[in-house]
Amino acid sequence: MFTENIPTQNFFNSQYWKEVRKRTGNKIVDVNDNLWIQCTKIPYLNYFGGYIPRADISEINFEELKEVSKRENIFFVKIDPKNSNQDSKANFRASNFKLRTSLPVQYQHTTVINLEQSYEEFLASLKSKHRYNLKVAEKNGVSVEISDSNEALDTFLDLYKKTTLRQGYTGRSAEYLKTVFETLKEFNKDLVYIATAKFEGRAVSSWMLVLYEDTIIYPYGGSSDENRNVMATYKLVSEIFNWGKSKGKKYFDMFGIDAKNPEDGYSRFKLGFGGEYVTFADTKDIVFNKFIYFFYKIWEKFAR
Secondary structure, three states: OOOOEOOOOHHHHOHHHHHHHHHOOOEEEEOOOOOEEEEEEOOOOOOEEEEEEEEOHHHOOHHHHHHHHHHOOEEEEEEEEOEOHHHHHHHHHHOOOOEEEOOOOOOOEEEEEEOOOOHHHHHHHOOHHHHHHHHHHHHOOOEEEEEOOHHHHHHHHHHHHHHHHHHOOOOOOHHHHHHHHHHHHHHOOOOEEEEEEEEOOEEEEEEEEEEEOOEEEEEEEEEOOOOHHHOHHHHHHHHHHHHHHHOOOOEEEOOOOOOOOOOOHHHHHHHOOOOEEEEOOOOEEEEOOHHHHHHHHHHHHHHO
16 A cells, blocks of 8 residues: 555644744744754753654755754754655665664554544454454444544543553643634634544444544553443444544554554554554654754753
8 A cells, every 4th residue: 555655644744833833832844845843851961852754754954954954053954754764775875964864753663544444344454353352343233433622532531541651651631622623623623533432322332543644643541440341432443434434534644652562552453453563764863963963862861
């Protein structure tokens, strides 16, 4: 399905996401009309770390990037490419800057479901256990609602918080997620939705969906610890598949898997839906001030 450039997650390099990051407290620096840097101030120093999400490496003018970074006290810029590894390596080498392979901000690996196939083909591509669990959800009468209402958002926020508490990770704050939802809805009502699976009238699983260009992206989700045996999330995915087709979308990006541990529950669940496995190019740090960068990496190690 994919060749040189991977047609997914373009959203994170868009003007919409730029506005979200601005409203959630990041300094934003424009390099040109098509490229921007998300900046985070380094504690105790008048320097910023920069980040460019899902950039097309072939379109970056690295000299221009250096000039802007120097002016804005940005001592390094981290880039998560949207390209494949083969496509990006040559362009990175041509930049002639000091590059360091780094940890990605966005997931480097994902799986993408083809929405142009028929529903029957989609079902056939599921792993047998996933097909069985989908039948369990349907037998239990699980229903799915997809809405852009504030009530749907409140349900999502509640399930998201319960999930982070149950699984012991920080996650995003309710204020952050609400800002994402409201900012995107303000720009375009067809950009963001909440998909919620219900059992006997109670919400048991809820995902935020972003619609951009020809792709649906699932960046955030939550679920209840109750009624897990009804397999509601399997029904949720199947209904998003049909809904996405009705919206004329081509891809459903499940947004991130752990390639080092594909058998963990999170990754195994996503891989079981038969999507295409996608790998983005390695993340690179472009270093403009080696001295500050050296001490930043020491601080980052302890902070992490």
